[in-house]
Amino acid sequence: MKNTIMEQASKLKEEIIAWRRDFHQNPELSFEEHRTAEKVALHLKSLGLDVQTGVGRTGVVGILYGKEPGPTIALRADMDALPIHDQKQTGYKSTIPGKMHACGHDAHTSILMGAAQFLSQVKRPERGNVKFIFQPAEENGGGAEVMIQDGVLQNPKVDAIAGLHVFPGVPTGSITAVKGVGCAAADFIRIKVIGRGGHAAHPHTAVDSVTVTAQVITALQHIASRQVDPLDSVVITIGTIQGGSANNIIAPEVELTGTVRTLNPALREQMPEKIEKVIKGVTEAMGATYEFLYDKGYPSIINDDQMVELVLQTADAVLGAGKQSLVKPSMGGEDFSYYTHVVPGAFFRLGVGNTEKNTTYPLHHPMFDVDEDALPLGVAMLSAIALNYLSQK
Ligand SMILES: [Zn+2]
Ligand SMILES: [Zn+2]
Known part of the structure; x- marks a missing residue:
């Protein structure tokens, strides 16, 4: 499993990096993700998915139906940027003064686009469905709650959900997860x-x-x-x-x-x-x-133990032994929590920290950047989590 999924996901690397840099140069604030949503929707349509736009205002949903009917797992990415002025000196830094993808949501969106491509073109699930949720307004406005109110967890009904957040405090190649209460x-x-x-x-x-x-x-x-x-x-x-x-x-x-x-x-x-x-x-x-x-702001993420186990096992298979660990909860907030209050879910951190590439600045820092080598790992992880869930359920 490890070699095939990782090898196949790596073939998408150049494309994922190109998407990520495009989003990075064109950041959009919460509920203003019109350009990003349009790019996402075009991509999902090109893959032949069932696509809905305007879900939770600027959100996009793609549904991939497996070969046979079965359960539905949702994979979620957030799309919004922050009102921070990008101080990096890279060729792909933000072109919009005062706006920046300083929380890595550009990476999340690109990774999920890659997973949609992987699961529809490279390894389609034998049974069950995958719902790709591209969510607006994680930073400000609780886009997750708005999408849920708009029915994103219905038709087909979502049985479980997984999502990731890039994290500069974890080295590239590794992930961390939390059981139970995941954040504040x-x-x-x-x-x-x-x-x-x-x-x-x-x-x-x-x-x-x-x-x-x-x-x-x-x-x-x-x-x-x-x-x-x-x-x-x-x-x-x-x-x-x-x-x-x-x-x-x-x-x-x-x-x-x-x-x-x-x-x-x-x-x-x-x-x-x-x-x-x-x-x-x-x-x-x-x-x-x-x-x-x-x-009251976002509630705590409540991770489902079985879903977390699935993430850890998947990491062992995809990333190799010793690349995952259980850690303490974070006092940060994250609106993925709303999903976990409705369906069993797991939210994990994808390492993007690399001192040689200067990608260890904290989230929300004006110098924040991700190690792009982690992008195909994110694609492999999300794709394998969906495949494992659907084959085990
Ligand atoms: Zn953030
Ligand atoms: Zn974030």
Whole structure:
């Protein structure tokens, strides 16, 4: 299995790289993936697949029917880029100022196009179907949820799903996976601390929102360190602080935004109350008031153990022994989670890190790049996962 699938997938390498560079040069933000979706749809149609466009606004779906009826496995790629200015000096860097594929979704899209080609032209499943999901708006807007609402997991009904994310922290040639909870629920908070303005020299005549805010920020970390079971993970990060207009004026109010990450769904439910209690107590004690918004973002990915086993076995066969490992969950967020709440799924990381090629910058970094040698490995992995699933089920 290893040699044939890897060898055959490697033959598609030049084509996959060309697609990836084209997408990389023409990045499109969440729900604006019109050009990308058009290229994908054209490719899927050229393979003779049953193609639907405009699913979840800018999403594309291709269905490959096997020789005999059977179960349906979905493979998913996301297509959107980020509002980051590309600082690489490669011939294929972004041509659009302020937009960049800094999360590797160009690679995901190209890999899935390659898998569609592989499974329809090189090794067609004996039985069952493969649904290729090209999803918009992973970075901003929850495209997965919108596609599910548009029926992407129906007609034919999807029985299982797999997806990958390129990862610079894993060397090219390897993959990692997580059993159970794969990543954090990623929620958004906005806090306004409201004091009373005044002269900086006479603080007793005002309520200083800056010093109150300092106390609030410190006290919030007590939730993580003192109120939550140390074996349950939680991150509360305040990412922005805005307040004040001059050095000699007491700021009437300060606004903070941040993110709350949890792995345990029960703990997630408790977080709004825990956070508000701290804000309320601290502001009240200092004579200030507050406004508080807690907005739920993507839930956690819940990987299915059997699907993860299938990914690991496939990696042993396709990539060779010792190229896969089980790792701890990530506190990052990823909207693949929505699929895993509906059907059994597995999301794994495809290594693209190569120090010689300078592809070890983190995701979302303006110098981010992928080792393109990993692209055919991604094609081989996704194709083999689909074939293995359909033959075993
Ligand atoms: Zn990202
Ligand atoms: Zn991503």
